[in-house]
Amino acid sequence: MKDIFVRYGQRAALAGIDFAVGAGETVAVIGESGCGKSTLGRALLGLQPVAAGRVMFKGEDLATLPAATLRHRRRLMQMMFQDPQASLNPRMRIGETLAEPLVVHHLATWRTARTMVAEMLNRVGLSPAHAGRYPHEFSGGQRQRIAIARAMIAGPELVVADEPLSALDVTLQGQILDLLASLQQERALTYVFISHDLPVVRHLAGRVSVMLGGRIVEQGAPAELFAKPAHPYTAALCDAVPIADPRIARAKLLEKQPESHEGQPAPDACPFSVRCPHARPICIEAMPGLRSIAAGRQAACWLHEEPA
């Protein structure tokens, strides 16, 4: 992906993003609501018209591919959503929902798809007998397994998962994470994992991109990025992760915190400048580009630019 701009009307949802994912990698995209992370996910799959820039998948520009070829490529790129309830057709039996991609991509006929559907249901921890049921007959965790089966059945290479765990109870999240990890191993999948759950990202991703206001403001390996955030926004995200230790949590609540502000940043300003403890006049004038600050590590912050 090169220099992607996506615009909704006047507002830039993505403002000049370079984003690359290597085969077999797991890249997590984190950031708060409205930062553009879901838009980026859709743009990656060619589901989001881009105003400028190119989205390349295995060396091909998605925007210039003929419709028929694009349909064929779509088999290799799948998306998983936060709310499987909304993305599964309520009037279709699970068996049909899972068989559909196989038939559409000529991998099977409705008849021969049955065995593959049964195998897939087994693989995600459901039973082949579930094929005859409708989405509403399943629990939230089971529906998430169905969504995974649907995304995986046609043999994709790239799976973009948009907050796949956030609607689930905590005890189920671990099971779904394990399932995603084992599927990745056996199928050599590439994951783009869109999330705001830092602990999950920490344990799943090989690389993390932090998004803010339609830009990537920091990138790196999760261990280093979370241990020593280079961008103050990443630091704020890390600081907001709740700590499951009453003594530490109580002490933290008594610490002094900067006042929170709701002001709108100027159009060219760093979007974090309104709440950044390190903000300087230059932060309001412009935002620096993403630059390398260490091996495998980039940040876009004046703190890491040469003093003027």
Place this chain on the structure above:
Amino acid sequence: MTAPLLDVSGLTIRFGATLAVDDISFTLGEGEAIGIVGESGSGKSATILAALRLHPASTTITGMLAFRGQDITQLSPDALRDLRGGQIAMIFQDPLTAFNPLMRIGKQIAEVLTRHRGLSRQAADAEAIRLLAQVGITEPARRARQYPHEFSGGMRQRVMIAQALAGDPALLIADEPTTALDPTVQAEIVRLIASLRRARGMGLIWVTHDLALMAGIVDRVLVMKSGRIVEDAAVDDLYRAPRHPYTRTLLAAVSRGIGP
């Protein structure tokens, strides 16, 4: 000995044929903060809706639910209205649905003040502005004249807290008040509620599925599963040495952290 703030004993709640809460008992002292943790369907929300008698009509409730020695299940509708929004206040997950979209937020807070504290309209307007300042709203006089949709999610949650405080409650019930918010905003709201509770000596019931988030604000935790309380322990004991296997599962899920 004076009665506890809230005394629940043998509370059983049925929605039609479904048993939502199965014979639970607990007490909450004046100024005490408890967390009720459980997953969807564990009965935690049913319990607090019952405490406010906000449950649907098809519900049957047995057992006792006493607020400062007075059985809530026996109260007249008028007495109930005095209690709710007054001595017992509640904040929800989604503040947008809790406000009247057509009324300025200052007026909505002032309404509580005239209703529950008998203030004149003028005094109520001034007090509403003071409450907005107390929950960290900048330029409170200007913002009091705005409508709910003009606030961001986090600010709206602050306004809802101001409205809850207007009745000068002895008990604040918070049902997943931060779930819909971004993590950094979530941390700010937790901080705000913790400091308000300290300053006012309010009792607090914090209902959540997230054990990590409430670690710093509650004194005691009730763990609910399938309508029952499976563990009731002081917060430090519960996190250090959880006794019930289910509590251990919940804790394991939130203890991942972001460290090495």
